[in-house]
Amino acid sequence: LYDHREYASILMPLVYSVVFFVGLLGNCLALHVIRPNLKKINSTTMYSLNLVISDILFTLSLPLRIAYYAMGFHWPLGEAACKISGLIFYINTYAGVNFMTCLSVDRFIAVVMPLRFAKLRKISKVRYICLGVWLLVLAQTLPLLNMSMSNEEADGYITCMEYPNFEIVDHIASVLIGAVIIGYVIPVMTILVCYSFLCYRLQFIAKNNRLTGKSGRNRKAIGVICCVSLVFVICYSPYHIDLLQYMIRKLVSTPSCSELTAFQVSLHITVVLMNLNSCLDPFVYFFACKGYKRKLLKLFKLQTSMSFSSVGRASPDYSSKEVAEG
Template sequence: MALVEDVFLPTNLTSSNQSSCNVHNHHFSTKVTFSLFYIILLVFGACGNVLALCITFQRRKKKLNSTDLYLVNLALSDALFTLALPGRIAYYILESDWPFGDWFCRITAFIFYMNTYVSIYFMTCVSVDRYVAVVRTRHPGRIRKMSRARGVCALIWSLVFLQTAPLLLRPMTRRMGDKLTCMEYFNFEEIPNLPYLLLVACMIGFFLPVGVILVCYVRINLKLCQTAKENPLTVKNGHHRRAFTVILVVLLAVLLCFSPYHLNIVQFMVRKILYQPSCREQQAFKMSLQVTVAFMNLNCCIDPVIYFFAFRGYKRRLLRIFRNSGSLATSSTAKTPSESNSNSHSHSQPPGSVSI
């Protein structure tokens, strides 16, 4: 699935009978916009996910539950994803000229798209886990055992690795004039029935997980309403409402980050099946891919928001860190005037007097 879906960005949309169509246009606005975007993404993504991991592993007294384990794996995936961003930043600064060679381009593509599907699958796991904890209250411990959660995590990493491993087996760079492009071109004619394979991959890799998340969201919402009618005091403890909030944030994150890209892919693949897109349509698709991929990569900054609502104690520890840093800054700022006043006061005292 990863091979057919993850070639979306390295797409040579120029068919044999439209060889004059150049979809790779260099614009100064593209260089500036995407360079700044990925720089901001690198700073906030790295800081947010590393901070989430640090706060999580500082909770030595409390063992991780299954939800925490899924979120830790999500944070780890996002932290690893930021390692691929410096190469993309350099690529856009150099106006789509890749300076690091083909193998590093393959590794970058592998990290990019592995993070995409690891994020989607672990967000789905978080939603299912919250659903089991709130709705399936009879035997939640059996399903949410840590040994089972570890097995699910290992399965997801292995599955996504197998999906994206083909990216390491084919060249991802191509010489275009005086520039070496990376993750930009791929020939549709090299893989038979590629549009159909892409549609199937989108269904399995995105629309199916979104359907699962939606079902969990609706069921927890119904459970919350039912519990509120039967026992309003139970709702006040915040357990059900926190689970509802977590899945709502997960759903919004998935729809915001991943749906523009997948809908874009589906739309163009349907056109590709029905007729040969014109050169203008191909150029528009190429530009829309850059924008939707940027939205997709935004998930590494949105995921820390999920930790904020899902981790017990994460909000308190995070606010404590900012409060302590703010108090340190305030105390250091206030220290200088007091010291200056003390020094001026000591100088104004007559000889032999004692300062109290």
């Protein structure tokens, strides 16, 4: 199962180190940009803030995973530490998925149905929605505490958070299929449907409004929407499709040892791809939000120049108009 240990012990720590540094720096910058605007926070900013926090917490859990892979899939810290590490990993991965879904629904309501569901965008309601998301993710991941997440292999290595360690769980295939549907299929369908309607609405507005059409604002907005959707699909789809197809096959017949080995290797690759999302989110903020872009460029300018010119106050506004002006 771990014949690729020699290569993985070099490549995986290298990739995860890049994800750690880029993700932590990018999301801390995003938090720095959002923080001054908390006094007049709106729904989109609130969802973005929670997404940034989940990304930061996720990246802070990576050093232990980097050490684990560098030691050739060996976890010397015990079962309790393995469970805590796994819990942090999964909570913040799927919190990110859910807050990206909330952002897509929020944009859909703001542009397509601004009057009918305006109450859902009130900050008092959004706070409860965010709390509900965290509680939902906790409810989905806390059962992991009842499972053994580490296992001592025949060669003396102790693995942590590897799929074979979960094979002893009753009805594991059905459990994971359900988890994929709730944690991936429903969110990705929601995101794609919301953004599809949003693109259609923006195109309709552009056709019926010469000024909007000439400015290219809607074309930019559609480009940003496609970019956000593409990043989500590319990062999250391979892992969940891989998991889903193997579990369906497992329900039909018992996979061979070679099939399990191939699945184990593919999981390591697709998990890396999924985790890249935490360091890609800040780039999405940069291109999607004019306020974020403006303030970030201003911050770098102040850091690299000794002469500080007086700059008018620019408050980030994460509205649909800002996305359009991207």
